[in-house]
Amino acid sequence: MDYSDLADWQKRAADWASGYHTGLRDRPVRPDLAPGEFLDKIEAPVPETPEPIETIFDDFTRLVPDAMTHWQHPRFFAYFPANAAPASMLAEQLANAMSAQAMLWQTAPAANEMEELVIRWLRDALGLPTAFTGTIHDSATTATFAAVTTMRELALGHEGITRGLSGAPTLRIYASAQTHSSVDKAVRLSGIGQDNLVKVRTIPNHPTWSMDPEALDQLIRDDIAAGLKPAGVVLCVGGTSIGACDDIAACIEVAHAHGLTVHVDAAWAGSAMICEEFRTLWAGIEAADSIIFNPHKWLGAQFDCAVQFLRDPAPQIGAMGLRPEYLKTQGADEVVNYNEWTLPLGRRFRALKLWFLLRSEGLTGLRARIRNHVAWAAEAAEVIAALPGFEITTPPILSLFSFRFKGDAKTAELLERVNRDGRLYLTQTNHAGQFVIRVAVGQFACTREDVMMIPQVLGDLAQDL
Numbered sequence: 001m002d003y004s005d006l007a008d009w010q011k012r013a014a015d016w017a018s019g020y021h022t023g024l025r026d027r028p029v030r031p032d033l034a035p036g037e038f039l040d041k042i043e044a045p046v047p048e049t050p051e052p053i054e055t056i057f058d059d060f061t062r063l064v065p066d067a068m069t070h071w072q073h074p075r076f077f078a079y080f081p082a083n084a085a086p087a088s089m090l091a092e093q094l095a096n097a098m099s100a101q102a103m104l105w106q107t108a109p110a111a112n113e114m115e116e117l118v119i120r121w122l123r124d125a126l127g128l129p130t131a132f133t134g135t136i137h138d139s140a141t142t143a144t145f146a147a148v149t150t151m152r153e154l155a156l157g158h159e160g161i162t163r164g165l166s167g168a169p170t171l172r173i174y175a176s177a178q179t180h181s182s183v184d185k186a187v188r189l190s191g192i193g194q195d196n197l198v199k200v201r202t203i204p205n206h207p208t209w210s211m212d213p214e215a216l217d218q219l220i221r222d223d224i225a226a227g228l229k230p231a232g233v234v235l236c237v238g239g240t241s242i243g244a245c246d247d248i249a250a251c252i253e254v255a256h257a258h259g260l261t262v263h264v265d266a267a268w269a270g271s272a273m274i275c276e277e278f279r280t281l282w283a284g285i286e287a288a289d290s291i292i293f294n295p296h297k298w299l300g301a302q303f304d305c306a307v308q309f310l311r312d313p314a315p316q317i318g319a320m321g322l323r324p325e326y327l328k329t330q331g332a333d334e335v336v337n338y339n340e341w342t343l344p345l346g347r348r349f350r351a352l353k354l355w356f357l358l359r360s361e362g363l364t365g366l367r368a369r370i371r372n373h374v375a376w377a378a379e380a381a382e383v384i385a386a387l388p389g390f391e392i393t394t395p396p397i398l399s400l401f402s403f404r405f406k407g408d409a410k411t412a413e414l415l416e417r418v419n420r421d422g423r424l425y426l427t428q429t430n431h432a433g434q435f436v437i438r439v440a441v442g443q444f445a446c447t448r449e450d451v452m453m454i455p456q457v458l459g460d461l462a463q464d465l
């Protein structure tokens, strides 16, 4: 295949993509497939001689889509959505065409400066103070890793980074039990050690399962008394399991009173903060030091796209940034090079899809979608609550709720039935020692009818259970 063939094939790919999207509702959300079944179909020795692109393309359309879980399916209610608004997909195609590497300002000036603009747009859209700047990462996990590594930098000074942790005091990071496993991973990989991630208890009967700020204060005091060194606090807004939200104002107050920086993980729920009425869920956020949210989840920026806001980027640049001679920009030392804010050196042009998305949908369009999802989730939860044998285990926080059906075993069996049936896709979590099913509404293409199919399918499949 030559570059001269590219336009034709891209047109064919575009036609295929368009048909794929319009046909999504007719596909099962998740394929009924055993592990290894797909590999058996494509197993072959490494190609020694070139094959015509026609054959490869045909194999793709014949084999791959049927072996995929369809994340853009309007009835995908599992995990959290990974929405790809059409404008953001188009932007990705354009970024692909240039295939630039945006590691430095001079390797991609437009990508670099557009990143600055879209970060400002999103900061304002979420109602954050103008003091925040930020950057785009591939994932919330790497952003949280950067934030925790920065906590280490601040706690030990730069020697912690250069000399390592031997001989250094034992660092402690605090988070609620509702935080995502990416926090555990960050604490592991930063060398702080997973045992030094202190899971703070939640307030009993708190409506959003907040970390108990008094317990946080006590644990920090106990650690100091024991000769350990508190380094930072990670809070969550919209935890993955059931949507838990820490009392941001109260927890930040405790952290800051001890001189600790605070990173807030709002990977999913952050998108909802474009709607003013949901901002009570993170009241006090303006005092955070670092915030992560994934526009690739609910907002509609095609995967991958994780935005981190920073009150002061200097400590993170101190921890992550290196500038060897081959990465210097002659005559422009002061220029922002976002690779110094993030883990990988190489960076994709991710700002483009945000620029397309925000302009093409406008905040009005995006807000309307999110408000619909929240309203439809509440409606579906109400209908499920009235079905015989069903119990709502956690009420909707934004558009996420959980339920169970006659105990753990039946709930697991029902989930298996739902996902084999294919009309919906739901996943499970563990809450208060029980196996429960999560429902996360937020698909870009879903309608009220799609959401109301959840209670309908559940009712059907639970009948003889």
Ligand SMILES: *Cc1c(COP(=O)(O)O)cnc(C)c1O
Residues within 6 Å of the ligand: 080, 138, 139, 140, 141, 142, 180, 182, 236, 238, 239, 240, 265, 266, 267, 268, 294, 306
């Ligand atoms: C999805 C999610 C993450 C992880 O996001 P990645 O971008 O996949 O690393 C972290 N925290 C929360 C609350 C999430 O919902």
